[in-house]
Amino acid sequence: MTGPTANLLITGARLIDPATGTDAIGDLAISDGLVVADAPAGAERIDGRGLVVTPGFCDLHAHLRQPGRDGAETIESGCRAAARGGFTTICAMPNTDPAIDSAEAVSRAVAAGAGGACRVRIIGAASVRRAGREMADLAAMAAAGAVAVSDDGCAVSGAMARETFERVAAAGLLLIEHAEDPSLVAGGVMRAGPTAVRLGLPGWPPAAELTTVERDLALAGTTRARLHLTHLSCAASIEAVRGARARGVAVTCDVTPHHLSMADDWVAGSRRFAWDEERAPDPALAFDGRCRVNPPLASRADALALLAAVADGTIDSIATDHAPHPVERKLAPFASAAPGLIGLETALSLGLAAVEAGRLALPALVAAMSTRPAAIIGEARSLAVGATADIVAFDPAARWRVDATTLESASSNTPLLGMELPGVVRLTVGDGRITYRS
Amino acid sequence: MTVAVTPRTWPSGHLFDLAGAARGQIEGLLDLAVEMREARAARRHASMLEAEIVALAFFEASTRTRISFELAGRALGATVVDLDVAGSSVAKGESLVDTLRTLERMGTTTLVLRHQEPGAPQLAARATGMRIVNAGDGAHAHPTQALSDALTLREAIGPLDGRVVAIVGDVVxxxxxxxxxxxLTGLGARVRVGGPPEWVAGFDGWPAVEVTTTLEATLRGADAVMALRAQLERGAELPEDRLAWRLDSDRMRLAAPGAPILHPGPTNEGVELTAELASAPGSLIGRQVANGVPIRMAVLARLAGMA
Structure with missing residues (x-):
């Protein structure tokens, strides 16, 4: 990571460190890459009153479009967006063009990801070209530095699933699964339910996710592979995870910021959060391609269940599934718009909106964005003296307007454009370097 | 200065759908259509829209809707152009947005759009500055057809408050x-939908709609009956028990005495209804078509702010 070395003393901030169970007003000093007990002479003093200081955020699921579609995002712009969002680590999915599906490709990606405003960890593809027909060399990719494997965009194909889980277990790897059965999706483009019926759009049934979740949990149980289920969008999937854990299956999971805050009524033109009172949708905002995402935005009940599962700790992590697309790929009829939305710069704000609404405690949000995802990929995070200086300081009460011209991301595909959200990052320090400051 | 929203305006400047439209807005359009029918016969308002260029962009087949929009525009003096989709740059792979922007650059003020994808009209409004009239978007909406039907019904059976309208067939x-x-619900009517289970799937979650699962329950006491065409081009398959749902004059006796039959056309005679019923004295199918022109005159004039 690049940036000026941080020699800082932040005073009077609310320090939240899930690693130590800290939540108190205090000072934090950083020097020479570490959290220290006393600030060195000449350290910059930052008045931290009103700020929250926490371990730096870790995103288990981001798409950087380089190589192949670097008009939508480059590693450099994606890292700047991450730093602005408070992230000090992002895990890059392998669905670039070409895909990251070999040890050589992982090595190249690791090298390309160094030197930006955020630590980039590389996820290797589970199958060659992510085509689901031939297994990639998982052990070699791990040796080259891959932090996990995934065929994200798809689940591991049925034909390869058992062998993939066995090899993941043998190599001590982590498998990140996009749980979705395309045969059950059958052309669905938004969550099946009353809103899809009213809009005349083909529905995407929760069973498409749940059946793959159940398959993966069964395979993880028998093979002892480490499984991480990403962007879960159904309450039933959460129940399945709870049940598997009760049987001793090692599984972790994440949810995106959009699935726990926006529901399928956004496709009909609503712009209320899942916890807000019902409001009449604006027909002019209906069918906005920027609300098209896979898995699709959930029912309101499921969104609230996902949020409750973050609050009670069942869901380990909030991961962005940051998916940049150029404007023209979203300026299409809803069903033809490219799925996915950007999330690195708005993740904290959506979490804080849930906190403001009383749906989530701030320490639980912090844990789901920092220490818990970091632990899944073996990274430590702490504010304790002696820890690596990986921190974020943000003002939870400050407001900002989501504006395409000021986003650090090279893309602006989010339905949040124009909305005012809480939470402004003031300072991000990764590995002792200042990677973002406002 | 405050501008009162009166029935003489349409809120968004576009006609995407009738969801959420105020009753006064809908009734205002129906009343205007009655006036337009008289005006057309008397050749009044023949230059009302002379400053308008109306482009018809039909990406799906149409006879009634396309021709009635063309006649409506011409009756009010608009310049009407018809994008021949098969012979246009669309056939060369031009994107929908690029095609619509081309129409706008050539001076089109109102776009009448039919497209196979739900939400195409909202996209057109986001991507261009033209006034948009939805002439049918996938399975989502066809507001001018519904207005024609409502006008036809109102003239046949009177005010729709509390009246039961049964919609039968491939609803989904x-x-x-x-x-x-x-x-219809906006005008105070009660709507009942009925058909084989796969043709009414999901409609039980629609507020103010009653879903019925037998033809008898659908028709019983209905003040009007609307048959729908099986939308084979949208993946509908003819259900095995389709004959159980075919309407004929005998079965219409389950409805209220004198209840008229409607159908938006084109009909598959012998599938959703018999040829005999389609041409029976109580059939409003011809009037639905005839009312399409004044309704579309009313819509074009109102959106342009001219009536």
Whole structure:
């Protein structure tokens, strides 16, 4: 990571460190890459009153479009967006063009990801070209530095699933699964339910996710592979995870910021959060391609269940599934718009909106964005003296307007454009370097 | 200065759908259509829209809707152009947005759009500055058809308050059914939908709509009956028990005495209804078509702010 070395003393901030169970007003000093007990002479003093200081955020699921579609995002712009969002680590999915599906490709990606405003960890593809027909060399990719494997965009194909889980277990790897059965999706483009019926759009049934979740949990149980289920969008999937854990299956999971805050009524033109009172949708905002995402935005009940599962700790992590697309790929009829939305710069704000609404405690949000995802990929995070200086300081009460011209991301595909959200990052320090400051 | 929203304006400047439209807005359009029918006969308002260029962009087949928009525009003096989709740059792979921007650059003020994808009209409004009239978007909405149907019904059976309208057939694939539900319930009617289970799937979650699963329950006491075409092009398959749902004059006796039959056309005679019923004295099918022109005159004039 690049940036000026941080020699800082932040005073009077609310320090939240899930690693130590800290939540108190205090000072934090950083020097020479570490959290220290006393600030060195000449350290910059930052008045931290009103700020929250926490371990730096870790995103288990981001798409950087380089190589192949670097008009939508480059590693450099994606890292700047991450730093602005408070992230000090992002895990890059392998669905670039070409895909990251070999040890050589992982090595190249690791090298390309160094030197930006955020630590980039590389996820290797589970199958060659992510085509689901031939297994990639998982052990070699791990040796080259891959932090996990995934065929994200798809689940591991049925034909390869058992062998993939066995090899993941043998190599001590982590498998990140996009749980979705395309045969059950059958052309669905938004969550099946009353809103899809009213809009005349083909529905995407929760069973498409749940059946793959159940398959993966069964395979993880028998093979002892480490499984991480990403962007879960159904309450039933959460129940399945709870049940598997009760049987001793090692599984972790994440949810995106959009699935726990926006529901399928956004496709009909609503712009209320899942916890807000019902409001009449604006027909002019209906069918906005920027609300098209896979898995699709959930029912309101499921969104609230996902949020409750973050609050009670069942869901380990909030991961962005940051998916940049150029404007023209979203300026299409809803069903033809490219799925996915950007999330690195708005993740904290959506979490804080849930906190403001009383749906989530701030320490639980912090844990789901920092220490818990970091632990899944073996990274430590702490504010304790002696820890690596990986921190974020943000003002939870400050407001900002989501504006395409000021986003650090090279893309602006989010339905949040124009909305005012809480939470402004003031300072991000990764590995002792200042990677973002406002 | 405050501008009162009166029935003489349409809120968004576009006609996407009738969902959420105020009763006064809908009734205002129906009243204007009655006036337009007289005006057309008397050749009044023949230059009302002379400053307008109306482009018809039909990406799906149409006879009634396309021709009635063309006649409506011409009756009010608008310049009407018809994008021949098969012979246009669309056939060369030009994107929808690029095609619509081309129409705008050539001076089009109002776009009448029919497209196979739900939400195409909202996209057109986001991507261009033209006034948009939805002439049918996938299975989502067909508001001018619903307005024609409502006018036809109102003239045949009187005010729709509390009246029961039964919609029978392939509801799930039907944009006409969806827009009629919004329009008719907006006018105070009660809507009942009925068909084989796969043709009414999901409609039980629609507020103010009653789903019935036998033809008898659908028709019983209905003040009007609307048959729908099986939308084979949207993936509908003819259900095995389709004959159980075919309407004929005998079965219409289950409805209220004198209840008229409607159909948005084109009909598959012998499938959803018999040829005999389609041409029976109580059939409003011809009047639905005839009312399409004044309704579309009313819509074009109102959106342009001229009436």
């Amino acid at each position: 694939h039907s944009r006409v059914a969806r827009s009629n539900i919004h329009c």
